[in-house]
Amino acid sequence: MSLLEQLSTAEVAPSDRLPFWNDIARLVAPIQVESLGETPFEARLYRRKLRDCELLSPCSSPARIYSAPDHENAGVLNIQVQHRGRSTNHTGGRTAVLEEGDFVLYDPSKPLWLSFEEYTQAIVVRLPLATVEERMPHLRSQVGVPVSGRRGAGALFSSFMRNAWEELEHDGSGEWVDALGDAIWPLLDMAYAASRPVIEPNRRDERRRALFEAVEADLTDPDLDVHRLARRMGVSARYVQMLFAEMGTTPRAFIQNRRLELAARRLEREGGDVTVTDVAYDVGFNDLSSFCRAFRRRFEMSPRNYRAGERG
Known part of the structure; x- marks a missing residue:
């Protein structure tokens, strides 16, 4: 059984499909869709949130799509796989x-902007910019x-994403789904290794690495804040606030997200051997x-349900 969220024009009258889809599309990004075909427009969108990223798969009849700058989505980078x-x-x-x-x-x-003159399906991987800066700081140069x-x-990367998506379409309830996000990064790093420019680390890169190390050193201390990081x-x-702003986030949001990721891993690993209260503290x-x-x-379910294996 698939656990993908699905949105579709199938139940909408043909004359209303394009306005309907533009309203749906704006929930994801501020885009405008124009139909290119003579037949009635049709489209579907599948979504699946993972621990460290989100997967989208839009399917559409021929169309042209425009996207204005979206500062609300400044905290992510997208990979579009055809x-x-x-x-x-x-x-x-x-x-x-x-x-x-x-x-x-x-x-x-x-x-x-993008256009296609035949029925098209893409797989979009939405990567948190903070994680990109931590793992692949020069990826943005490849936009x-x-x-x-x-x-x-x-x-390797393309085949993995396309095969993984087809598995999600048929059965997205397996334990392998939780590890899918972790497998994306090394494959993505290899995919861009040949074309990524070799850049010597500058002082800002070193400061950013020092910032990540400072966060990890005191992550479980409830008193960790921007002033503690600055002193360290x-x-x-x-x-410190400026370094986080460059990654499209804030110190508080970044620290909380890292704590939630740590909590999720503990709940996965230890299951019923640990209480939600213990993990929280x-x-x-x-x-x-x-x-x-x-x-x-963050995970669209309670810690108790997550611990019980009801992820997805």
Whole structure:
């Protein structure tokens, strides 16, 4: 049984489908969809949230899509994998034609347009910018650069995402789904290794690494805040806030997200051997109700249900 969230125009009158779909699309990003076909427009959107990222799969009849800069989505980067059909994408000052299996990185905080003249399905991986900066700090330099999914490391990443998506469509309830997000990063790193420019770490990169280390060192301390991080790093609190702002987040949000990820891993690993209360206090929360609310917002279920294996 698939556990994908699905939105569709199937139950909408043909004349109302395009306005309906534009309203739906704006829930994901501020885009405008124009139909290119003579037949009635039709589209579907599947969604699945993972622990460290989100997967979307839009399917559509021929269309042209425009996207204005979306500062609300400044905290993510998107990888678009062409799953079926062919599309032309323009982003980051570059134009790329994607055949089946090819993929391209785009920044939803920047303008984007794409078009396709046949029925098309894409797989979009939404990556938190804070995690990108931590694991692959130079990935943003590759916005708009197409990667072939037919050879080399690009084929490994593309095949993995397309096969994983087809498994999700048929059975997204397996334990393997929780580890899917972890498997994406090393494959993505290999896919961009050849085209990524070699850049010597600068002082800002070193400060960012020091910031991540400072967060991890005191992550479970309830008193960890921007001032504690600044003292550990020997910089001002304003500078620490600026480093987080460059990653599209805030110190409080980043710390809370890391604590929730740590809590989720403990609940997965230890299951019924640990109480939700113990986990909440152990990872740095000093209030159980606050932990439960934050956990539900992050994982769309209670810590108790997550521990019981009802993830998805």
